[in-house]
Amino acid sequence: MPLAVTEKEDIQALVRSGLPTLTEAEFWICRIRNAAMARAFLTAAPVTTAADLSVHQTTAVQIALSAEGMRALGLPAEVVGGFSPEFVAGLAGDPSRSRRLGDVGPSAPGAWTWGYPRAPDVLVMLYAEPGGLDALRQQIATLAGELAFDVTVLPTSDMGGHEPFGFVDGVSQPAIDWGGTRSPGTPDDLEYGSLITAGEFLLGYENEYGRFTGRPTIAPTGAAIDLLPAAADDPQRRDVGRNGAYLVFRQLRQDVRSFWRFAAEQAGPAGAQGLAEAMVGRKISGDPLEPVLARPLPGVGPAPASLEQNNFTFGADPDGTVCPLGAHIRRANPRTADMPGGRGDILSRAVRMLGWTKEDPRADVVAASRFHRIVRRGREYGESADPATLMQEDAPDPLCGLNFICLNANISRQFEFVQSAWVMSAKFDGLTGEQDPVLGNRVPVPQTEPTSGFSLPSPAGPARRLGALPQFVTVIGGAYFFLPGVRALRFMASEPAA
Ligand code: HEM
Structure with missing residues (x-):
């Protein structure tokens, strides 16, 4: 223990x-x-x-x-x-x-x-x-x-x-497991948990x-x-x-006007909020796009708000038709752990653990999110404005952003991994040519391709792909x-x- x-x-x-x-x-x-x-x-x-x-x-x-x-x-x-x-x-x-x-x-x-x-x-x-x-x-x-x-x-x-x-x-x-109750390394870890x-x-x-x-x-x-x-x-x-x-x-400047005007240009004023929510991967209210699970996941709850907003994985949405694969929260915490698709019954688990099954091609990029968690403690700065105002032609351009702060015990395996292998990666989860739609710097990867795309997979057919996303977030200072x-x-x- x-x-x-x-x-x-x-x-x-x-x-x-x-x-x-x-x-x-x-x-x-x-x-x-x-x-x-x-x-x-x-x-x-x-x-x-x-x-x-x-x-x-x-x-x-x-x-x-x-x-x-x-x-x-x-x-x-x-x-x-x-x-x-x-x-x-x-x-x-x-x-x-x-x-x-x-x-x-x-x-x-x-x-x-x-x-x-x-x-x-x-x-x-x-x-x-x-x-x-x-x-x-x-x-x-x-x-x-x-x-x-x-x-x-x-x-x-x-x-x-x-x-x-x-x-x-x-x-x-x-x-955080203050009580030392968690024994990592058991088959239970094959399921996503937040403890x-x-x-x-x-x-x-x-x-x-x-x-x-x-x-x-x-x-x-x-x-x-x-x-x-x-x-x-x-x-x-x-x-x-x-x-x-x-x-x-990391002090992050947010171009809130450009964010909401881009959303309105692409999806019209009525669809702008839906597109912005797809980019973040949650509703503006904080509710998830994915349905919540009936059984509480370890480390989620017992408060009702936590169960309503955090008791979900991406296991039933492998193609990202509910929450896009590249959405901010899906990149920052892909949740579904060592075994994408969940644990299954004892027999199917044993078959997969013994390697007698074809691996999910995305297994390596979403594996074991429990090794890459961070505690976020940031605070906002500056003035903001509401989305409806920011979408207008003569919208104000407030100077604002996030003093992003996170805590971890291993900067390279936690913060740096999340930031570089997931958030900024142009190849996250089988995607190409796109970074985090909210945080991406859009700087093309040399000799290859742009990084300013964003795919919205659809159950009805091929993904709708947006291009030329502007840079909405700029780093203006920071330190370890x-x-x-x-x-x-x-x-x-x-x-x-x-
Ligand atoms: C201006 C910059 C950022 C904005 C506007 C932003 C916004 C958000 C929002 C709205 C959420 C969903 C609500 C929540 O769970 O708190 C979220 C979740 C999250 N963000 Fe960010 N974020 C920013 C920067 C970052 C950075 C730099 C990282 C780390 C590299 C990060 C990591 C996370 C993580 C780990 C989650 C929780 C994902 C989950 O467990 O579902 N964010 N962010």
């Missing part, structure tokens, strides 16, 4: 909740000016934990560091280099990573407003109930002092649970392979070492990663951070060894 997560007072609150009642928020992108003052701030900062959420919180503060920030604080190479290579290299630290993630053309790091050529050192996230953000900002600014950091503030806005295109956001999330081991989101716990993800553990010497817990898989060493998660931050456990944060903020 995997380890249960008992140290909620050491885990930052964002791992447990998106803090939906704290509707005011802003994110500080910080460069360390004075390391000693930055350390003093990181030692004293009132970080809100997952345990604090058991009682009503009116504000919350979360803190994450980049690899640059860890180096600027004077952490030894043994610690910084113990984190994953993609975290150490950074979101924009390698042109081939940028190409794989689709950060090319207008989304290339060279055009970003922050995060390139150097990632920020520290991310401070402030959350408050309506009317409370000004006081929290003042309190945290006073604590940090003027000299610790150079700060750029990224504001957010409350769009009432909708993202700027108008869709209800934050509907589908993996359920995922804690080690997929927190370092220091077993992941979906039943293993501990690599992370910095150090010999128990040095002044601040007692701050750190012992590593569960190697009790002789102290664990810097335990109770921490990698935090991927680590959201440490509170003890690890205080350890990182302690005086470095001479």
Whole structure:
């Protein structure tokens, strides 16, 4: 049985909740000016934990560091280099990573407003109930002092649970197995489930392979070492990663006018919403296009809204005639796990497990979505407008978008895989010449073909294919951070060894 997560007072609150009642928020992108003052701030900062959420919180503060920030604080190479290579290299630290993630053309790091050529050192996230953000900002600014950091503030806005295109956001999330009840690797995994081991989101716990993800553990010497817990898989060493998660931050500008005008041009004002819903793969209300299943899937429910909106797979829609194969949510989480088509009875399962059957040609691209889940914690920014207004000739062009934030324990297997192998892939699920209709950069794959198509399979005949989709989403900044456990944060903020 995997380890249960008992140290909620050491885990930052964002791992447990998106803090939906704290509707005011802003994110500080910080460069360390004075390391000693930055350390003093990181030692004293009132970080809100997952345990604090058991009682009503009116504000919350979360803190994450980049690899640059860890180096600027004077952490030894043994610690910084113990984190994953993609975290150490950074979101924009390698042109081939940028190409794989689709950060090319207008989304290339060279055009970003922050995060390139150097990632920020520290991310401070402030959350408050309506009317409370000004006081929290003042309190945290006073604590940090003027000299610790150079700060750029990224504001957010409350769009009432909708993202700027108008869709209800934050509907589908993996359920973290806090109790350690899930034993991965059994035949049950052949069915899609949303209950995922804690080690997929927190370092220091077993992941979906039943293993501990690599992370910095150090010999128990040095002044601040007692701050750190012992590593569960190697009790002789102290664990810097335990109770921490990698935090991927991408600031995404959304061209909401172009999105809705394109939908109206292609489908007429009456059909625009239906086309937009096909591109996203859900209704604007958050309801699924697929019918919900009668039996609850593991990790879905028990709340009625969760059962109504998340208790579905794509198993009965292999050709995408209900939810298009290339729709955003189908690319971002293809759901139906190792065995497309579901489990079947014991005999048919055994036949398929033993390989005595012709494999579904799509098996490799949709396999095992449980290894590629992310917890999304983004916040919108800017102004939006309603779809009907945006479809008009003289529509406004609001500056808005999503501060996309996700948490995971393995950036390359989770966020980067979802982004590059599914969302940006021009060959996802047997499709050709198209990327995610919402997120695609539309930059042609060299020497091959455009990526600006979108196929709408039809039960009555061949798929209707749209072409020349404009780019609706542009990356304008971003970085990889680590959201440490509170003890690890205080350890990182302690005086470095001479
Ligand atoms: C401006 C950019 C984006 C917009 C407007 C957007 C919009 C949406 C919407 C409306 C949903 C359905 C509601 C929900 O389940 O929350 C959704 C789901 C999702 N999105 Fe995005 N998204 C964006 C960027 C991204 C990125 C960059 C990723 C990851 C690479 C991503 C991954 C997901 C995932 C994993 C789901 C849940 C799929 C499921 O389990 O059904 N999204 N998104």
